[in-house]
Amino acid sequence: MTQRPGNQLFDAYFTARDMREVFCDQGRVQAMLDFEAALARAEARVGLIPSAAVKPIAAACSADLYDFAALGEAIATAGNSAIPLVKALGKQIAATDAEAERYVHLGATSQDVMDSGLVLQLRQALDLIEGDLAQLADSLAVQAQRHAATPLAGRTWLQHATPVTLGMKIAGWLGAVTRSRQRLRELKPRLLVLQFGGASGTLAALGEQALPIAQALAEELQLTLPEQPWHTQRDRVVEFGAVLGLIAGSLGKFGRDISLLMQTEAAEVFEPSAPGKGGSSTMPHKRNPVGAAVLIGAATRVPGLVSTLFSAMPQEHERSLGLWHAEWETLPEICCLVSGSLQQARLLADGLEVDAERMSRNLELTQGLVLAEAVSIVLAQRVGRDTAHHLLEQCCKRAVAEQRHLRAVLGDEPQVTAELSSAELDHLLNPAHYLGQAKTWVERAVAEHNALSV
Numbered sequence: 164m165t166q167r168p169g170n171q172l173f174d175a176y177f178t179a180r181d182m183r184e185v186f187c188d189q190g191r192v193q194a195m196l197d198f199e200a201a202l203a204r205a206e207a208r209v210g211l212i213p214s215a216a217v218k219p220i221a222a223a224c225s226a227d228l229y230d231f232a233a234l235g236e237a238i239a240t241a242g243n244s245a246i247p248l249v250k251a252l253g254k255q256i257a258a259t260d261a262e263a264e265r266y267v268h269l270g271a272t273s274q275d276v277m278d279s280g281l282v283l284q285l286r287q288a289l290d291l292i293e294g295d296l297a298q299l300a301d302s303l304a305v306q307a308q309r310h311a312a313t314p315l316a317g318r319t320w321l322q323h324a325t326p327v328t329l330g331m332k333i334a335g336w337l338g339a340v341t342r343s344r345q346r347l348r349e350l351k352p353r354l355l356v357l358q359f360g361g362a363s364g365t366l367a368a369l370g371e372q373a374l375p376i377a378q379a380l381a382e383e384l385q386l387t388l389p390e391q392p393w394h395t396q397r398d399r400v401v402e403f404g405a406v407l408g409l410i411a412g413s414l415g416k417f418g419r420d421i422s423l424l425m426q427t428e429a430a431e432v433f434e435p436s437a438p439g440k441g442g443s444s445t446m447p448h449k450r451n452p453v454g455a456a457v458l459i460g461a462a463t464r465v466p467g468l469v470s471t472l473f474s475a476m477p478q479e480h481e482r483s484l485g486l487w488h489a490e491w492e493t494l495p496e497i498c499c500l501v502s503g504s505l506q507q508a509r510l511l512a513d514g515l516e517v518d519a520e521r522m523s524r525n526l527e528l529t530q531g532l533v534l535a536e537a538v539s540i541v542l543a544q545r546v547g548r549d550t551a552h553h554l555l556e557q558c559c560k561r562a563v564a565e566q567r568h569l570r571a572v573l574g575d576e577p578q579v580t581a582e583l584s585s586a587e588l589d590h591l592l593n594p595a596h597y598l599g600q601a602k603t604w605v606e607r608a609v610a611e612h613n614a615l616s617v
Contacts, residue, residue, distance in 0.1 A: 202380055279357055296344050410504075422456070432515060534592045554579065
């Protein structure tokens with residue numbers, strides 16, 4: 164069986180198919196050809212080229228007509244993808260209309276083609292990411308409300324702390340997603356702009372028609388015309404990469420929490436099960452957090468790629484040597500990794516399996532110690548903070564040493580029973596009564612989500 168060259172084995176695991184299609188060779192070439200077709204239409208609108216030239220140029224602007232392997236070989240000599248593509252485009256047009264070939268790429272430079280093509284790809288990527296984030300947020304909002312009053316042990320420094328709720332924890336994940344959606348909305352006007360400056364950014368080759376053509380080109384591509392070309396001002400694409408880095412990190416937090424809650428010793432929350440999912444090649448009993456692994460993996464890989472974008476920002480003068488080149492595969496890879504993370508995150512959020520009974524049992528692992536603060540706070544109001552803290556500390560040590568429940572130890576301590584009744588102690592040592600504002604945090608996170616989704 165003949166195998167296609169390339170790295171196919173892990174793509175379905177780490178990358179969403181729709182995003183890979185945006186950034187595959189076909190997607191990249193088509194985006195650049197879309198620029199060339201739009202340029203011809205814009206220049207014809209302004210009267211720079213004959214209207215008759217537009218149709219043969221546009222007809223040749225289909226990626227299916229080009230040999231990507233040949234283009235790849237030519238790039239190794241040319242130094243970028245636009246030079247051999249424009250040559251191939253010219254030959255394609257000349258084969259049917261030699262006159263129209265004269266007007267291809269008029270006034271543009273290679274970076275105009277590549278950067279504007281990239282922006283067109285990023286617009287598609289943004290649509291995919293925003294759609295996935297919205298669906299993820301919807302699922303998290305449902306789960307947060309469903310489990311708003313489900314107590315589980317809060318954990319600080321990986322140790323049991325005071326009780327929280329699963330809904331509060333999920334609301335934390337939801338809040339991070341909501342903020343990422345806000346950031347994407349805010350940066351979109353800065354990112355989705357035309358790149359069109361010609362050789363050195365002045366568009367001198369187009370004379371007095373330069374600005375009308377630039378405006379017409381922006382309209383054709385449905386992009387904004389920026390204040391000037393941005394060949395070596397890379398803050399726009401780096402900002403997008405940085406926000407994707409934040410998304411990857413937030414999803415990594417989600418994945419890390421899920422994987423810890425899935426540990427055998429906790430066994431409180433699980434990824435949705437499916438045939439063959441999370442198994443082991445040797446241990447039939449295993450149920451591994453394979454979705455969470457993608458989230459954590461992307462959160463580990465993306466920061467290094469984002470740092471490459473930042474490192475490539477000090478680009479020389481009006482066209483960069485090497486620093487611009489460093490972006491070409493980096494930003495697409497970030498998009499692909501984030502897409503894969505979002506794909507897995509949506510599956511996790513949609514099908515979370517929750518064992519509330521196990522959460523309740525785990526809250527009792529320390530035999531009441533997680534509620535020592537609740538008792539101390541009330542007792543402090545009656546005997547003073549230092550006295551109450553010291554007294555509870557001693558009772559906790561005794562409970563551990565004697566392997567007794569804190570409630571029993573407190574019930575035997577005269578200094579405690581002199582201030583707190585049996586009913587008060589029972590109330591204070593019930594996790595459901597020490598959840599603070601957990602429900603409110605859920606309501607607020609869901610309200611922010613709903614406001615953004617209107």
